[in-house]
Amino acid sequence: MTSHPPVSLQLRETATPVSPLLFGHFIEFAENCIDGGICDPKSPASDEHGIRQDVLALAKNLRPTILRFPGGTFANIYHWMDGVGPMDARRRRKNLIWGGITDNRFGTAEFISYCRALGAEPMLCVNMASGTAQEAAEWVEYCNGEAGTHYADLRAAHGYPEPFRVRYWCIGNESYAEPDLGAQHDPDRYISDAWEFTKHMKLMDPTLKLIFVGNSEDPAWNRKILEALSPVCDYISFHHYSGEGSRGTYGPFLSLMEFRENLVSLISTVRDGSHRSVPFNPWYRFPRRAEDIRLAIDEWNIWNPMPSGDNNRYGLRTVYTWRDALWTACMMNTLLRHAQDIGIANLAQMVNVLSPIMTDGDRAYVQPTYHVLKLYRDHMEGMLMECTSDSPVIHTASGDVPMLDAAACRHPGGTLRLFLVSLSKEDPLMISLPEAFRLRECTLLQAPDFDAFNTPGRDVVSTTQGSVSGGDIILPPAAVCAAVLEDA
Ligand code: AHR
Secondary structure, three states, X not given: OOOOOOEEEEEEEEEEEOOHHHOEEEOOOOOOOOEOOOEOOOOOOEOOOOEEHHHHHHHHHHOOOEEEEOOOHHHHHOOHHHHOOOHHHOOOEEOOOOOOEEOOOOOHXXXXXXXXXXXXXXXXXXXXXXXXXXXHHHHHHHHHOOOOOHHHHHHHHOOOOOOOOOOEEEEOOOOOOOOOOOOOOOHHHHHHHHHHHHXXXXXXXXXXXXXXXXXXXXXXXXXXXXXXXXXXXXXXXXXXXXXXXXXXXXXXXXXXXXHHHHHHHHHHHHHHHHHOOOOOOHHHOOOOOOOOOEEEEEEEEEXXXXXXXXXXXXXXXXXXXXXXXXXXXXXXXXXXXOOOOEEEEEEEOOEOOOOOEEEEOOEEEEOHHHHHHHHHHHHOOOEEEEEEEOOOEEEEOOEEEEOEEEEEEXXXXXXXXXXXXXXOOOOOEEEEOOOOEEEEEEEEEEOOOOOOEXXXXXXXXXXXXXXXXXXXXXXXXXXXXXXXXXXX
């Protein structure tokens, strides 16, 4: 154990509200995320509609604010009409992306009910590969149309007279990914198809908020998308999965640091795009974007290679360790620090697939990452506070990683919430608070070591109150802390 000099924090108020939509989740027809996780008619834990109540209760506890569906890559083969109307007439299709059969018993209405049960905004992703712009617009009509047109009336005939009022629509998913099904794979093609989808969908409902596909690794793609689509682009989507690679335990943190560097340039491209004056033809017959373009990090997580077998073909059934939970806290800090530009973020995914919530037969349990997500959901709200520190670093063979990751916000209740993550395996850190603030309480998450993981019925994460010493915080190694501070 080494002793480090006290780490001092600088905190500064800002006028930047933190978007409530940073607590998003994502569910896809991938392995047993939806079928077998969210929805499992054979499970005794399910209600009469086949919805697993144990999973729903765990999801509710996280209070997601927005939920994305039905993919991901799967969106490229999804036809919404397969998942509406009477169950016995729903179409069973081969899941060409992730394997198995999709029986479509969890369709649009079931998704909307699930969102309502969670208190989350629905976010739908349209099929730009095997689907058409007209099909997407008809989905908009089915969801949002008032009575009196074919698909709005169809929704009513299915038992839902009130419009679902879905505001957030993703125009494709990772359309740059050449191995995926799809027609685009080049920005010009994407732009021309995306315009077609936009026209059909916006004419159906001009209030939609559209999310276009960005590429976190290709600035040229982003510039082109923003140059062309800026007048109608409410959000540009970026996905980020950190991995260990060959860089060992701290690999995902190095990967996150690289993403953070990228984010700075992505943000400046998006800010430019926001203010670009692109001509907009009034004959489009729907209004142009009125607010600044924001980022939607609509898939993020840690995705480590797993030994893949028949039951885990793509390494999606990931076992998350306490190290991964620390990474999750660092990612939440990243989202908070960029609150000015990030409007939406969705953890990928919510159940069983790269997930904080798992099922094991008829039992549901949580991974260590779950506790971190809950802690941030309980505290991260209000106005961003700038937070900097003089953290010591951890030297690794692949680069230095700061030992402390810190972020803060001013809570609507008036207190300040400080998020501290220690990445040290053995050294405690003494955090000196600025004189203007006094520590009121501090919730601390810890686990026995970096590699600890949960199994059904065994949770390695402990929650305690942290030690307080003369206005300082003693942060134990490998811990996440949410501190409540008041003005001194
Ligand atoms: O979340 C798993 C997959 O990762 C999604 O389907 C895809 O969008 C991404 O590449």
